[in-house]
Amino acid sequence: xxxxxxxxxxxxxxxxxxxxxxxxxxxxxxxxxxxxxxxxxxxxxxxxxxxxxxxxxxxxxxxxxxxxxxxxxxxxxxxxxxxxxxxxxxxxxxxxxxxxxxxxxxxxxxxxxxxxxxxxxxxxxxxxxxxxxxxxxxxxxxxxxxxxxxxxxxxxxxxxxxxxxxxxxxxxxxxxxxxxxxxxxxxxxxxxxxxxxxxxxxxxxxxxxxxxxxxxxxxxxxxxxxxxxxxxxxxxxxxxxxxxxxxxxxxxxxxxxxxxxxxxxxxxxxxxxx
Amino acid sequence: xxxxxxxxxxxxxxxxxxxxxxxxxxxxxxxxxxxxxxxxxxxxxxxxxxxxxxxxxxxxxxxxxxxxxxxxxxxxxxxxxxxxxxxxxxxxxxxxxxxxxxxxxxxxxxxxxxxxxxxxxxxxxxxxxxxxxxxxxxxxxxxxxxxxxxxxxxxxxxxxxxxxxxxxxxxxxxxxxxxxxxxxxxxxxxxxxxxxxxxxxxxxxxxxxxxxxxxxxxxxxxxxxxxxxxxxxxxxxxxxxxxxxxxxxxxxxxxxxxxxxxxxxxxxxxxxxxxxxxxxxxxxxxxxxxxxxxxxxxxxxxxx
Numbered sequence: 001x002x003x004x005x006x007x008x009x010x011x012x013x014x015x016x017x018x019x020x021x022x023x024x025x026x027x028x029x030x031x032x033x034x035x036x037x038x039x040x041x042x043x044x045x046x047x048x049x050x051x052x053x054x055x056x057x058x059x060x061x062x063x064x065x066x067x068x069x070x071x072x073x074x075x076x077x078x079x080x081x082x083x084x085x086x087x088x089x090x091x092x093x094x095x096x097x098x099x100x101x102x103x104x105x106x107x108x109x110x111x112x113x114x115x116x117x118x119x120x121x122x123x124x125x126x127x128x129x130x131x132x133x134x135x136x137x138x139x140x141x142x143x144x145x146x147x148x149x150x151x152x153x154x155x156x157x158x159x160x161x162x163x164x165x166x167x168x169x170x171x172x173x174x175x176x177x178x179x180x181x182x183x184x185x186x187x188x189x190x191x192x193x194x195x196x197x198x199x200x201x202x203x204x205x206x207x208x209x210x211x212x213x214x215x216x217x218x219x220x221x222x223x224x225x226x227x228x229x230x231x232x233x234x235x236x237x238x239x240x241x242x243x244x245x246x247x248x249x250x251x252x253x254x255x256x257x258x259x260x261x262x263x264x265x266x267x268x269x270x271x272x273x274x
Numbered sequence: 275x276x277x278x279x280x281x282x283x284x285x286x287x288x289x290x291x292x293x294x295x296x297x298x299x300x301x302x303x304x305x306x307x308x309x310x311x312x313x314x315x316x317x318x319x320x321x322x323x324x325x326x327x328x329x330x331x332x333x334x335x336x337x338x339x340x341x342x343x344x345x346x347x348x349x350x351x352x353x354x355x356x357x358x359x360x361x362x363x364x365x366x367x368x369x370x371x372x373x374x375x376x377x378x379x380x381x382x383x384x385x386x387x388x389x390x391x392x393x394x395x396x397x398x399x400x401x402x403x404x405x406x407x408x409x410x411x412x413x414x415x416x417x418x419x420x421x422x423x424x425x426x427x428x429x430x431x432x433x434x435x436x437x438x439x440x441x442x443x444x445x446x447x448x449x450x451x452x453x454x455x456x457x458x459x460x461x462x463x464x465x466x467x468x469x470x471x472x473x474x475x476x477x478x479x480x481x482x483x484x485x486x487x488x489x490x491x492x493x494x495x496x497x498x499x500x501x502x503x504x505x506x507x508x509x510x511x512x513x514x515x516x517x518x519x520x521x522x523x524x525x526x527x528x529x530x531x532x533x534x535x536x537x538x539x540x541x542x543x544x545x546x547x548x549x550x551x552x553x554x555x556x557x558x559x560x561x562x563x564x565x566x567x568x569x570x571x572x573x574x575x576x577x578x
Binding site: 099101102267 | 313315316366369372373374375376394397398400402404406408409410411412413417420421422424425426427454470
């Protein structure tokens with residue numbers, strides 16, 4: 001009996017799930033590393049939060065929460081970015097990239113499956129860190145719009161998937177240099193997005209870049225929700241803007257990826273010997 | 275040298291020789307149709323190389339023609355062997371057919387579909403085993419196969435059934451199937467690779483040196499399994515190999531590549547006849563067409 005996959009939405013979801021399942025199984029096999037990563041993330045967020053304790057007593061709680069929000073959101077967004085951008089690097093290192101690329105699947109399905117795992121994995125890790133941090137700092141969340149902040153997290157995921165897809169092109173074209181370049185991109189986003197400080201402190205010539213980063217909007221809204229209890233009536237316009245950025249970035253990322261894939265197939269960048 | 279020249283002058287007649295005594299009966303349109311195919315790569319130029327300028331920065335590059343004006347057809351159910359030294363273009367040809375590379379010139383069609391225009395439709399019906407068993411080594415054989423099977427639309431129960439049957443046939447125990455691949459020998463990993471390709475029941479199977487570097491028992495297991503598949507004649511197979519007896523034993527026709535060019539293509543018997551009266555082994559055949567001793571070629575081989 002021949003294998004002809006049914007291109008129905010159910011089949012596409014099943015294919016997406018293949019990537020989620022494989023990555024989850026890999027995380028299980030590297031469980032000790034997962035524990036180390038989570039431990040490091042908790043300590044990192046605590047260390048950054050403790051900087052808030054250098055503030056005057058009246059501002060201490062707010063400053064600590066301001067910093068912790070930055071640490072948590074950046075932790076989540078960088079996990080998502082890493083998972084998507086490095087998914088190609090992992091496959092190149094293992095040598096499986098040609099098998100994945102010659103499988104009868106749509107590139108959109110392949111990449112969305114990778115993104116789906118990134119979102120699920122990032123959420124779980126962020127919630128674990130949040131629980132530890134909330135316990136350590138006794139964070140004053142009773143008057144915070146936590147659901148609003150989670151909504152911001154979900155919406156911002158879309159934009160970071162798009163950025164991840166664009167970054168994933170680099171390891172597709174050159175394994176080592178591509179992986180290096182994705183770290184540089186990540187570093188620039190960290191610098192310009194106001195993760196631990198308002199973007200107004202950046203040199204003027206850098207500030208305009210912050211408006212290009214979806215993380216800037218995500219942080220601004222998360223802080224508004226958690227520090228000022230801002231509701232949907234306040235956040236909706238910014239949420240809409242962030243959604244629009246994501247809706248634009250994902251197809252752009254996919255388009256660039258597919259173009260790079262064709263370039264790689266034309267020039268033999270995937271692999272060549274014999 | 276004379277022998278080689280004589281042989282190459284007869285290459286044009288090879289098709290006639292082959293047509294007279296086919297080892298299998300070709301039916302219907304060809305499964306693979308390659309016509310005047312060229313594939314060139316550009317590598318960093320070394321001193322003394324002929325240089326071409328490439329890209330926006332006009333970088334100094336050396337042009338390597340990996341596949342040079344190759345033309346051939348493969349019929350349904352046929353097993354075509356491809357022999358050649360390292361860098362002769364075997365793997366590039368396999369990648370062109372498997373939709374992983376686009377030709378620079380010429381036409382590559384699989385099932386009548388152009389590999390550049392219709393890769394998705396072709397991919398549903400083909401699979402490949404490469405010289406390196408490429409897997410997520412931390413995962414078990416079954417976990418890797420579960421992932422691969424899902425990409426081909428197979429259900430988990432079906433994957434377990436098909437992959438389990440193939441692996442059992444290749445001598446895997448149940449406990450081995452759930453062990454991490456990083457703890458397995460190369461031969462065992464290659465058997466998992468064979469299972470990955472065969473479990474999707476491809477109409478066209480591309481076997482790129484599946485037995486290179488395997489211990490004698492693993493090689494025999496894989497060859498026997500491939501032979502069983504061949505007997506059914508449901509799957510068209512391209513087999514690149516360094517194992518001359520393997521090529522002779524398994525292939526209906528054998529192509530010899532040298533420097534990206536197809537220098538011979540016919541049944542093993544016809545190639546022996548063409549190579550001359552003093553030819554005894556298939557290694558002699560290779561020498562007659564390529565002008566290199568097979569042992570010398572193998573000593574220079576890099577399995578990666």
